[in-house]
Amino acid sequence: MNTALLDQLREATLARVCRPFQPNQAKLLKHAQQLNLRSSAQDQKRILRLHVDEQPDFIWPFTYMTEEGVLRYVLFEGTGDSFPVHVVENADWISSPSQLDPSIYDSVWAGRLSVGGAVQDLQRTLNFDFDNMERITQHAFSVDSHGRQSVFDTHHYRARYATSFDGGVLTGTYQVDAGQHPYPFTILPPEAIYHPTLNSDGLWLPSGIVSAEEWTYRYARHLEDNQAQDLRGNPNNPRDRLPLMLWTIHCTQETFGGSIDPTIWQMALLHGYARQVDPILYYKGQSWATEHYGIFQPEVPIEGDRYAGVNYDALKLYEDFDLILVSGQAAGNCVRRSVEQNFYYILNHRQQDAHKMVLLSDTMSLIPGTEEGASRSFDAMRSLGLQVLTTTEATNALS
DSSP states (O other): OOHHHHHHHHHHHHTTTTOOOOOOHHHHHHHHHHHOOOOGGGOSSOEEEEEEOOOHHHHSOEEEEOTTSOEEEEEETTOGGGSOHHHHTTEEEESSGGGOOGGGOSOEEEOTTOOTTHHHHHHHHHHHHHHTTTTOOEEEEEEEOBOSOOTTBGGGEEESSOEEEEOOTTTOEEEEOTTOOOOTTOBOOGGGBOBTTTBTTOSEEEOSSTTHHHHHHHHHHHHHHHHHHHHTTOTTOTTOOOOOBOBOSOOBTTSSTTSOOHHHHHHHHHHHHHHTOOOEEEEEOOOTTSOOOSSSOOSSOOTTOTTSSOOHHHHGGGGGOSEEEEEESOIIIIIHHHHHHHHHHHHHHOGGGGGGEEEEGGGOOOOTTOHHHHHHHHHHHHHTTOEEEOHHHHHHHHO
């Protein structure tokens, strides 16, 4: 292997973190040939790298372009040490989320649902994947991909009357005017959602989609009922359901923010050309009617909705690999659900393969408010065979 060239390509890729660009495939093909790596088909130990939602809308800080074509980043005061120099040098500084209004920008590139710490996770992920390019057999990616409106969007709801509303751990209680959308990160219980017969006093009116009122209330009720069932007799159930939380617009289909981060994709293309194997792609979140945190099935599968079923082919990937190394965003939501879905499937079908799942703990960060549930879930799986390693520990184990 041409290690000097590999290190050169690594540094060039890391220098492009949080910069929008299109990988040059002709140049990557040339470099891949110069690396002189064996084909993945020759691997005796087959290793899958599973990347969960490593996309600009989750990883980058809020990023926009000025009318003059200058890329700018919106950062919170006191976080400058966490970002590359080129990001800090082109930053607008704010002290609270309330100061950021995405609707005032003409050209938004990324960071619509930015996860704190994700840029550093990205850098560690890239270093790990370059360090282990000759050992990783194949890369697989989930791609969060949404339409114009979903059951978890703030703009799916409007207040029917003025009041105060407790939005949960992240928003607290806030004043609501008639006609306004709820705040992002609001937790919405079913009793807060309007239904013409089942909950006519509900505050939040679903709108914009045929049958939205009927389904949205029943969806939230289904989540809550299953939560109660999961926790009945076991208040510490590690697989408790996540509540209906409302998010900002993010990962809209065919947008840059909803694509795979270009530095990760450039690395994966280089790996694919060098080792003669294609990356695997799994799209999720395309049904408006259910949240789709996990790669393998949504929170509420919907019969007859081709975007809201169980992906059994993906669940069986473990049969083709000796290890599945997982990274991504965010740790307490999409990573947690994806690992749970695949790990417990493996546990139920071939318990001796549970050790195949490896969580790269320093390549994912948490959205505030999800810490306790994520810790409980990962600890439970770890006691049953899930491996939890840092990238350094994993690299040493693979060497």
